[in-house]
Amino acid sequence: MEARDLRHPSTFAHLDRSRWNTFHWKSVLTTGMGVLTDGYDLSSIGVVLPFILASFGQKSLTGWESSGLTGSALVGAALGALAFGPLANRGRKRFYGLDVLILSIAALAQAFVQNIPELIAVRFVLGFGVGADYVLSPVIMGENANARDRGKSLALGFGLTWGLGAALAGLVTLFLNAWGVPSDIVWRIVLALGALPSASVIYLRRKLPETPRYVARVQGDELAFERVVAHVVGEVGPHAHVPVQRDDTSARTYFRSHRKRIAAACVLWFLFDIVAYSSILFGPNLIAKSLGIPSGVFQVMMELAFTVPGALIGLALIDRLGRKPMQVIGFVGMGLSLILFSVMKSVDAAPWIGLLLYGAQNLMSQMGPGSVSASGMLGVELIPTKIRGTVQGWTVAAGRLGAAITAFVFPHLFARMGEGGAILMLGGLCGVAAVLTWILLPETKALSLEEAAEESVA
Structure with missing residues (x-):
């Protein structure tokens, strides 16, 4: 397959060379608020889990109720990603906004459940929205970004905002506790407040234009391409009047030629989420308890002192040092x-x-794979436009599968092997993931999306 170098004229050259502008900031805000909600929703359950179990007369943090509460959203996210991946191939913005609508309704519904099974069911629906968002948001952001700043766009819109959402969950819990709110009310308020950031961007998401790459490579609509490039770049000029060639390569051909890249993206996110979600879901309880630190304090400390700084380091280096x-x-x-x-x-x-x-561990996590694999970067950069939505759904589902395994297995592993043994096993998985990254992952920094994905371009 032949890809064009940015030094030569191409359909997307002006888009790839454009400066970071108002549209890019708006895009980060519009996508980032959904990811902030994801971070808040998926982290808050770990912070308030003891309150929920106590509220319904359950005492164990390692029982099936605990695993169901932490894991149901992750199972829902895997299924949501698999459902919305093919839908994204029918139009990036066509379903954009539906994801955060699901998030908003499900987050609010958590405040009204009457028992643990109901909460598990509601969080499954919430997870479905999370999975949809993890497919649509990185694809839209990546296809709108310029080549030089694409890594920063994804790291900012996902790595940093996710950590801020997780920190916010801890801060809200601490504030409500300090204010003397009864614990059986605290968890309902904390979980329900996840509806606010997602609801705030429903309108903005519906107003985003279709991505220029989808318009050109899938629809083959030259007039629509001219309009959307002018919108993204922020100016109207002769750069828009370039030939648009629809990609007639079959999806089957791309799935066959990119199978190793697809497998690498799925496996690396799977391994990362096994390790990362042991901290996200059980750090504020099992680890914090062993260190003698209240869960809310532990959450805020981990996010603000380590995870967010790690995201900032990743943001600064991702387009300089490279993804690999x-x-x-x-x-x-x-x-x-x-x-x-x-x-x-x-x-x-x-x-x-x-x-x-x-x-x-949290700092290095967010600096590295949290800003690369878990931002959806691999599914965006390694895969051609025509099949990007479907494959992004697979990579997200692989990550959520790893996280779900953690939710259902780690508490029992912790109880059986002890804290030291369980943590040692996670450290070994990180070593395996580092070796696989070095062997399997190609470098994509500063390349056009078509070059990075080895997309067939005439």
Whole structure:
């Protein structure tokens, strides 16, 4: 397959060379608020889980009720991604806004459940919206971005905003507790407030134009392409009057030629989420309890002192150092931090040492694979426009499957192997993921999306 170099005229050259502008900021806000909601919704359950179980007379943090509450949204997200992946191939913006509408309604409904099974069911629906958002948002953001800033766009819209949403969940919980709100009301308020950020961008998402790459490569509509490029770039000029060629390569051909890339993107996100969600779902309870720190305080400390700074480092380096080095360094750093944490627990070291080591895992996580794999970057950059939606759905589902395995297995692993053994196993998985990244992942920094995806361009 032949891809054009940005130094030569191409359909998307002006788009790829454009400066970061008002449209890009608006795009980050519109997509980022949905991701902030995802971070808030998926993290808040870990913070308020003890309140929920106590409210319904359950005492165990390692029982099936706990696993169902933490895992149902993740199973829903996997199915939502698989459903919305093919839909995204029928139009990126066609279903955009429906995802956050689902999120808003389900988040609000959590406040009115009467028992744990009802909450599990509502969170499954909420997860369905999360999965849809993780398909649509990175694809839209990536297809609108310029080549130089595409990594920063995805890292900002996903890595940073997700961490801010998770931190917000902890802060809201701390505030309500400090205000003296009864614990059986706290969890309902915390979960329901997830409706606000997602509802705020429903209108903005419906108003976003179709992406220029979808218009050109899938629809083959030259007039619509001229209009949308002018909208994205922020000016009307001769750059828009270039030939538009629809991609007539069959989807089957692309699935066959890109099968190794598809497998790499799925496996790497799967491995990352197994490790990451052990911290997201159970860190505020099992890990925090072992360190003697209240769950809300632990959540806020992890996010603001480690995860958000890690996202900022990733944001600064992703388009300079590259995707592959950032992910390898991140996985290696995660693995070393977790292994040292496990050793620390075995020698009964001071809790502050454990806090720093576990925090370092969060920093390296968000700096590396949290800003690459978990931002949806691999499914966007490695895959041609024609099948990007479907494959993005597969990669998201693979990640959520890994997270769901964590939700249902990690508490029992923690109880059976002990904290040190469970954490040591996670550190080993990080080492495996680092090696696979080095072997399987091609570098895509500064390339046009067509070059990065090895898309057939005449």
